Amino acid sequence: MRPQMAPLSKIRPEMPKTILRIKNLRKVFRNNGSFLTVLDEINFTVRRGEMICLLGRSGCGKSTLLKILAGFLFPSSGAVLINDKPVTGPGPDRCVVFQEDTLFPWLTVKENIAFGLKGRTREKDGMWEEVEHFLSLVGLSEFRDYLPQDISGGMRQRVALARVLILKPKLLLMDEAMACMHPNDIDDMVGFIKRVAEEKNIAIVAMVEHIMRAVIGLAEKVIVLHQGSKIVDAPTKEALEDPKVVEVYLGHAPED
Numbered sequence: 001m002r003p004q005m006a007p008l009s010k011i012r013p014e015m016p017k018t019i020l021r022i023k024n025l026r027k028v029f030r031n032n033g034s035f036l037t038v039l040d041e042i043n044f045t046v047r048r049g050e051m052i053c054l055l056g057r058s059g060c061g062k063s064t065l066l067k068i069l070a071g072f073l074f075p076s077s078g079a080v081l082i083n084d085k086p087v088t089g090p091g092p093d094r095c096v097v098f099q100e101d102t103l104f105p106w107l108t109v110k111e112n113i114a115f116g117l118k119g120r121t122r123e124k125d126g127m128w129e130e131v132e133h134f135l136s137l138v139g140l141s142e143f144r145d146y147l148p149q150d151i152s153g154g155m156r157q158r159v160a161l162a163r164v165l166i167l168k169p170k171l172l173l174m175d176e177a178m179a180c181m182h183p184n185d186i187d188d189m190v191g192f193i194k195r196v197a198e199e200k201n202i203a204i205v206a207m208v209e210h211i212m213r214a215v216i217g218l219a220e221k222v223i224v225l226h227q228g229s230k231i232v233d234a235p236t237k238e239a240l241e242d243p244k245v246v247e248v249y250l251g252h253a254p255e256d
Contacts, residue, residue, distance in 0.1 A: 019170060020046040020069075025078035027064055038064045040228045042078070046221075049197060053215045053236075055245070056225035065225070066173055070096050082170060094171040095164035101156040103148040103163075110135060110144040113162045134162045137199070138192055154185030158192055165196045172197075190217040216240070 025042040028035050039061045046052055054062050067073040069080060071090040080087040082094070103112050114131045135141045138158045140151075148156050157177060164172065172193075178186050215222065215236065222239035224232035232239050239245060 017048045018045045019048045019083055021079075021081040021084070023079045023081065025065075025068070025080065026076045027061070027068065027073070028076040038228050039068075039075075042225075042230050044223055044230065044233055050220055051194075051197065051218050052221045052223060053219035054223050054225065055215065055239075059227075060225040061228045062225055063175065066096075066175055069171065070094055070173055092167065093169055094173065095167060095169040096173045096175065097157075097160055097164060097177045099176045101148070101153070101160040103156055103159055105148050108145050108147060109140055109151065109159050112148070112159050113166060116163060116167045130166060134166050134196075137196055138162045139188070152185075154181050154188065157181060157185075158189060161189070161192065161196075187217065193218060 022042055022044050025039055026037065027039040028037050030036075042061075042065065054065065056062050064073065068075055069087070071087050071094065087094075104115065107115065110128075110131050113134055114127060117127050117130070132141070132144075135144050138161070140155060140158060140162075143151055143155065148159070151159075161177070178189055181189065219236045222232065222234060222236050222245075223230060224239065224242075224245055226244075231244050232242050234242065
């Protein structure tokens with residue numbers, strides 16, 4: 001039995017607004033006395049509510065860029081701005097979802113979702129009401145009292161997403177969060193992300209994803225990295241038809 005999700009809200013942000021700005025970003029690592037440039041002069045912007053995918057082969061700099069956006073790493077030069085304020089470290093305005101769900105195995109589904117709300121100034125009844133709403137959005141209301149070990153991997157990943165999205169971050173970063181999921185679960189996850197981003201007015205959903213099924217279903221824009229440089233920044237359909245993208249995925253160096 002596949003869980004039923006709540007209907008999509010029709011509420012949308014009033015006007016697009018640039019919320020994430022990457023300016024002349026470079027990251028250089030020192031290795032055995034030499035220097036390795038992992039990211040070189042990266043520039044792009046993302047509007048509030050926009051969903052993008054970062055694509056590229058292993059070693060292109062995607063994970064490094066994601067860590068810089070999250071505040072886990074500092075750039076060698078350039079800047080990352082959220083609402084025109086520089087990112088100086090991790091913060092509650094950004095949340096990261098990894099390939100592993102990282103749920104607490106001793107907590108139930110609803111307790112995992114509620115975990116980030118504990119300690120915040122709010123009435124307890126209101127907290128559980130909001131948790132129930134997210135359980136409905138993610139399609140797991142009837143599994144609220146299950147432990148993570150008793151539900152599927154796709155369900156666990158939806159719980160992990162709900163746990164961060166209930167905090168209403170400005171920026172959601174996903175690092176291969178659907179890599180191990182069944183195609184049907186990917187479709188459900190894409191629907192859930194769109195549903196919550198729209199209803200809760202999440203500022204931006206940024207994905208680092210190899211799976212074309214998720215890219216086509218979710219992204220409005222695709223940014224392609226190759227050897228630390230940005231080679232494509234375009235709407236999804238246009239980007240996926242770009243010969244440079246095909247060359248990158250076949251393992252060839254894109255032509256200038």
